[in-house]
Amino acid sequence: MHNIKLVVSSSPHIKDRDNVTKIMLSVVIALIPTVLSGIFFFGLKSLIILLTTISSSLITEVIFQKVRKKPITLRDGSGLVTGLLLGLTLPPNLPIWMAVVGGVVSIGLGKMVFGGLGQNIFNPALIGRAFLLITFPVKMTEWLAPLDGVSAATPLNLLKMQGIKTNYFDLLIGNVGGSIGETSAIFILIGGLYLLYRKCIDWRIPVSYLGTVFIMTLLLGQDPIFHLLSGGLMLGAFFMATDMVTTPITKKGRWIFGIGAGIILVIIRVYGGYPEGVLYSILFMNGLTPIINRYTRSKIFGEVAK
């Protein structure tokens, strides 16, 4: 016995098998249908954009960690998720160098300046997209018609500027103009359901976000189904607003997050100058998350209501 080295650590002595890398890979798996539909509708150029944002994100992460002499943490998969999500929110015809900038900004400004994984307040992919939108407003709003590759407008634009409504079926499968990964509601939904099944996201956020948009647009006399299916809402509701790091940790907080984002989205879409509002609605609620967390602590067991 005396020459045996026993590990002495405090309980618990067993751990769940899930880990950060597996969670991140689940997100990537959940995005595969969306990626494939994007490539199908908008051509190989979209695949190149996705690979570009992924590699520039990963390289940026490594450079930051090397410079700061921190351990390289590519293996956690979070950089991959950010790069992929960013790529999916970009127009299929964006110049490649702009996609590179997007990846650098997402990781650099969106994540590393806050101290890396888990420390950032805003969704890094959306930070990257917001930066591109502000810096390159023209290129970032040039859309392609699916399959034939001529330029076209998004359904939200068509509605806002010309009052044209796209039919539900095209919206559902993604046969419309838009960012690479945001057009196909049905494929996004499949991935979202997988994440729910894997318990990687909380149903409360997509339900409250989409539910709020539905009810508000209905009350304002708009077509709620159209709003749910168009623009980046589906992708946002299942893959952006559910980002663990930047959303509340309490259940009540998640309801507030979803409802708040829904209200902001509808206000932007209906009254604002932009046709789309997903990006800002989520970033805004990201900013409120620390406060939401503070005020939504649940009662502890047996605590009497004050």
Next chain:
Amino acid sequence: MYKKKRLSFKGGIHPPYSKELTKSISLEYALSPKVVYIPLQQHIGAPCEPIVKVGDRVKIGQKIGEAKTFVSVPVHSSVAGIVKKITPLPTPTGSKVMTVIIESDGSNEIYEGIKPKGELSNLTSKEIIEIIKEAGITGMGGAAFPTHVKLSPPPEKKIDTIILNGSECEPYLTADHRLMVEYPEKVVFGLEVIMKAVNANKGIIGIEDNKPDAIENIRSIVAKKPNIELAVLETKYPQGGEKRLIDAITGRKVPAGALPMDVGVIVNNVGTAAAIADAIQKGMPLIERIVTVTGNGIVQPSNLIVKIGTLFKEIIEQCGGYSGEPGKIISGGPMMGFAQYTDEVPVIKGTSGILVLKQKDAYSEVEQPCIKCARCVDVCPVGLLPIKIANYSQKSKWDEAEAYSALYCIECGSCSFICPAKRPLVQRIRLAKGEILAKKRNK
């Protein structure tokens, strides 16, 4: 009576239970040890004073340590033989305790004072509580709080319900399970004794639904007893936590900071009830207990009836020894048990299991940054924010940790278990609790 609905609580986890290793293995007596090491403090509360000297001859069941205060229980010899030494030695809970070392003479002679206590109906509540104290009985589920203290609520607290905890929610352990399968009458009798002791008219035995044979056997006995019920609980950790159990079974919520008796309930472990039954029916004090010896590091996992004071090493040898190099030896279950430095520690009253893990399962993974997934929040049965408390603890911000209710953490370990970033959450919360309490004492 039998409740159909599966009862449960909010939060909790479903760890791999690993009970198949031992759940169908019948109880067996461990070989009688040659030497026993009996610590004079095996419970929560004051240590006992030794009442034997080196060279004295003692018999089985003879008292060797006397409890001098109310929150303490006496200690008895588990063998007949000669006291060899009285010296401080480590116990499985990590502390060094004055220990009486007795060398058995193999005669197994029983102390003259050991006599059945007669019919339960002839005993008063006071007498029962005295018998329980004198028998040295403590909670057998792990915490080892003196049972007679639990059964002596202040007079203004009326107890109407006694719950026996047979959930055995810790993975791997099957000691309570086998007890309920093989000695259900003992468990039920013990419950009746407790009910009489505190004058409660209702008894409920709660069992998790992963033990159908135990449920069946207990049910067949309580069917004839109108004032005792069986409650089938969902299999979920930590179902056996007192407050969770009371909530699941009776719907009563024990307020934060209060005790079960404040809602008219006392909870005891089924093993404790069986020990009480022995104290009344045979007059035998607590000198042996059921220990589940298990894990992938053991050749032949078993459920053994072990004399208090037997070294882990001897028991492990009887179970075929180690299979491969042991990586970790745990006293108790994997969720709340204590990792040991050595296998030369004795089984004490609270030792429900000896779990040996192979080396490959003994190392913890590297900690990663928190991704705020909130799984720790979702599983906490108390409704705490483990991530917050642990973060404050890491930064030594004890006041903030206290503001986040750190002191109410029951240290079940569910948060650490579930964390995908492998963060040692409960470990940090424990540290914060210690600091907060130390600060309070110094005020």
